[in-house]
Amino acid sequence: MSTPMLRVQGLVKRYGARVALDHLSFALAPGRFVTLLGPNGAGKSTLFQVLTGLFAADEGDVEVAGLSMRSSVRRALTHIGVVFQQQSLDLDLSVARNLQFQADLHGLPRALAATRIAEESARIGIAADLGRTVRELSGGNRRKVELVRALLHRPALLLMDEATVGLDPKSRRDLLQALHDEVRERRVSVLWATHLVPEAESADRVLVLHQGRLLADGTPAEVTAALGGDSLEAAFIQATATRGPGRPAPG
Numbered sequence: 001m002s003t004p005m006l007r008v009q010g011l012v013k014r015y016g017a018r019v020a021l022d023h024l025s026f027a028l029a030p031g032r033f034v035t036l037l038g039p040n041g042a043g044k045s046t047l048f049q050v051l052t053g054l055f056a057a058d059e060g061d062v063e064v065a066g067l068s069m070r071s072s073v074r075r076a077l078t079h080i081g082v083v084f085q086q087q088s089l090d091l092d093l094s095v096a097r098n099l100q101f102q103a104d105l106h107g108l109p110r111a112l113a114a115t116r117i118a119e120e121s122a123r124i125g126i127a128a129d130l131g132r133t134v135r136e137l138s139g140g141n142r143r144k145v146e147l148v149r150a151l152l153h154r155p156a157l158l159l160m161d162e163a164t165v166g167l168d169p170k171s172r173r174d175l176l177q178a179l180h181d182e183v184r185e186r187r188v189s190v191l192w193a194t195h196l197v198p199e200a201e202s203a204d205r206v207l208v209l210h211q212g213r214l215l216a217d218g219t220p221a222e223v224t225a226a227l228g229g230d231s232l233e234a235a236f237i238q239a240t241a242t243r244g245p246g247r248p249a250p251g
């Protein structure tokens with residue numbers, strides 16, 4: 001089997017006595033749109049913080065394109081693009097300046113950066129906004145700028161953390177479509193974290209996360225059958241009905 005784009009092995013992350021990730025393991029193949037579906041507090045953001053090297057896990061390891069986040073973090077991160085839950089663009093700079101700043105962080109030569117910014121902005125549909133300040137843009141287009149920013153260094157793995165929060169239905173659909181296009185046209189792997197079941201229905205694969213553990217893993221139909229329910233939404237609500245923030249650490 002070819003090297004997975006992402007391998008998560010026995011990941012444990014605790015906040016004091018709270019277990020946010022509880023021996024989590026899974027692997028992602030290239031060219032798949034995978035939804036990480038979990039209710040509030042399931043551990044989605046914590047997982048993304050570990051995957052992007054912001055937090056070290058207490059146990060376990062993460063490999064990106066075969067590179068360990070423990071021993072090769074900088075090389076591993078070159079394969080990852082990320083859109084975090086909280087928006088992080090400079091509102092008073094132009095879209096182009098925001099994107100240029102990211103290209104500089106990745107060390108892209110200026111000419112290549114200009115080409116990439118033009119190409120990716122056209123693909124995602126924000127080319128007309130390059131000269132405007134971010135403050136002038138709709139929420140949907142701000143998210144698209146963040147997506148373009150995440151794509152500038154051509155990562156093989158895209159992490160999207162609740163990227164549609166605050167967007168209207170059309171903007172949600174457009175953003176989701178742009179990500180499906182990336183998967184189909186470039187064989188990028190997308191891990192799309194959400195608590196919104198409709199955003200899982202078109203996924204190649206759904207990972208259901210609850211209290212830091214995987215409850216189900218498969219196609220939307222397989223997950224529905226495994227969790228038991230007439231629809232993915234009914235199955236998800238029923239399976240994650242046990243409320244309570246995280247599991248207490250043993251001992």
Ligand SMILES: Nc1ncnc2c1ncn2[C@@H]1O[C@H](COP(=O)(O)OP(=O)(O)OP(=O)(O)O)[C@@H](O)[C@H]1O
Nearest residue numbers: 015020038039040041042043044045046047245246
């Ligand atoms: N800095 C922190 N200190 C203590 N507990 C935390 C911290 N961050 C998260 N937690 C707890 O860890 C668990 C997982 O939280 P996390 O934010 O990763 O979940 P999530 O699935 O991203 O939730 P949401 O959909 O609400 O963003 C929750 O019980 C949360 O209360």
